[in-house]
Amino acid sequence: MQITRVEPIHLRLPVVNERCDGSQETLVVKVHTDTGLVGIGEVDSSSAVARAIIEAPVSHKICRGLAECVLGQDPFEIDRLIHRMYEGTIFFGRQGAVIQAMSGVEIALWDLVGKATGQPVYKLLGGGFRKTFRAYASILFGDTPEETERIGRELVTQGYRAVKFGWGPMGQSEASDLAHVRAARRGLGDGVELMVDAGLCWDTATAIRRARQFEPYNLTWLEEPLHPDNIAGYGRLVAQSPVRIAAGEEICDVAEFQRMMDVGGIDVVQVDVTRVGGLGRSRRIGWDSAERHRLCVNHSYKTGINIAASLHFVAALPNTHYFEYCVEQGALRQTLTKQRFPVVNGDISVPEEAGLGIELDEEVVAKYRVA
Numbered sequence: 001m002q003i004t005r006v007e008p009i010h011l012r013l014p015v016v017n018e019r020c021d022g023s024q025e026t027l028v029v030k031v032h033t034d035t036g037l038v039g040i041g042e043v044d045s046s047s048a049v050a051r052a053i054i055e056a057p058v059s060h061k062i063c064r065g066l067a068e069c070v071l072g073q074d075p076f077e078i079d080r081l082i083h084r085m086y087e088g089t090i091f092f093g094r095q096g097a098v099i100q101a102m103s104g105v106e107i108a109l110w111d112l113v114g115k116a117t118g119q120p121v122y123k124l125l126g127g128g129f130r131k132t133f134r135a136y137a138s139i140l141f142g143d144t145p146e147e148t149e150r151i152g153r154e155l156v157t158q159g160y161r162a163v164k165f166g167w168g169p170m171g172q173s174e175a176s177d178l179a180h181v182r183a184a185r186r187g188l189g190d191g192v193e194l195m196v197d198a199g200l201c202w203d204t205a206t207a208i209r210r211a212r213q214f215e216p217y218n219l220t221w222l223e224e225p226l227h228p229d230n231i232a233g234y235g236r237l238v239a240q241s242p243v244r245i246a247a248g249e250e251i252c253d254v255a256e257f258q259r260m261m262d263v264g265g266i267d268v269v270q271v272d273v274t275r276v277g278g279l280g281r282s283r284r285i286g287w288d289s290a291e292r293h294r295l296c297v298n299h300s301y302k303t304g305i306n307i308a309a310s311l312h313f314v315a316a317l318p319n320t321h322y323f324e325y326c327v328e329q330g331a332l333r334q335t336l337t338k339q340r341f342p343v344v345n346g347d348i349s350v351p352e353e354a355g356l357g358i359e360l361d362e363e364v365v366a367k368y369r370v371a
Helices: 047-055 066-070 078-088 096-117 145-157 174-188 204-217 231-240 254-262 279-291 304-315 331-335 362-368
Strands: 003-012 025-033 038-043 132-140 162-166 193-197 219-223 245-247 268-271 295-298 322-326 347-349
Touching: 003 047, 003 066, 003 362, 025 047, 025 096, 038 096, 038 304, 047 066, 047 096, 066 078, 066 096, 078 096, 078 279, 096 279, 096 304, 132 145, 132 193, 145 162, 145 174, 162 174, 162 219, 174 193, 174 204, 204 219, 204 231, 219 268, 231 245, 231 254, 254 268, 254 279, 268 279, 279 295, 279 304, 295 304, 295 322, 304 322, 331 362
Parallel strands: 132 162, 132 322, 162 193, 193 219, 219 245, 245 268, 268 295
Antiparallel strands: 003 025, 025 038, 132 347
């Protein structure tokens, strides 16, 4: 089997606003082969930038597009192809959008191998530690505390046993921060887990103060209160915080994850398979966290492709039991894959079909495709 084409497909809703909702647009990657099998992946990045990184022609030996690095190659040789993509883009890559773009190609390779062998991806990753996970509903804070409380109540009625509120008004003022977290807890009641994603909004001293102020609301974790470059600040925060500190979704580099654990001391390691270079690198980061006795969870705020890939990823780890489940109602998030990944009694299950276990709705692809 040989790779004959790498097809990046940019999908975008008619209206995209500045709120931190990655489900408004995405880059789907199809990897075609000479056997007719097609693998599907996804990139969480600036889609136009990632598409250019995939499609770029050769400039010289270490400056070429990702498609150029894998065309004509055997899709089963995933580690070797990741190395080819990394080395082939080293002149302009090594971090950021290049690694993110690699994710879409790499995930599609795993989907291909799973389809070719008739195996679900989690088995190829050596997994099966768990087949179900507690799905926490992931959503933005409301514009007002009253709206935050209403959202919380609605999610409880839908059967969620854990909810994460994020970004939005967080960081505007101390009074507002406390009002929204108080409202979130009030809406959820005492029996539902509450996570808070602060959205990089504080300096270290403020984050320490907020962590202490949030203690009465029994947070499962406080997420990304600091800028990802502030690794020393994370170390200070973790040492003084009464609640677990989570971070990682902004990181693409394996060594940077290690520093965030070893220097930053984070309790919860958040890995996005569509940002870190795909499933193989995600698995490596996950096992690095397991060896350090940290909780590892997925980050997922895209479409059903990311959901499926993330489920296979967490299934292959011994140190996770939560699953981030974006509940935004945009068309790409809700309808791009024919599979809906239902949450039943607060839990979500890992697909057992070959590959990722997904099929795209090609009518949705055609409707939102950017030329």
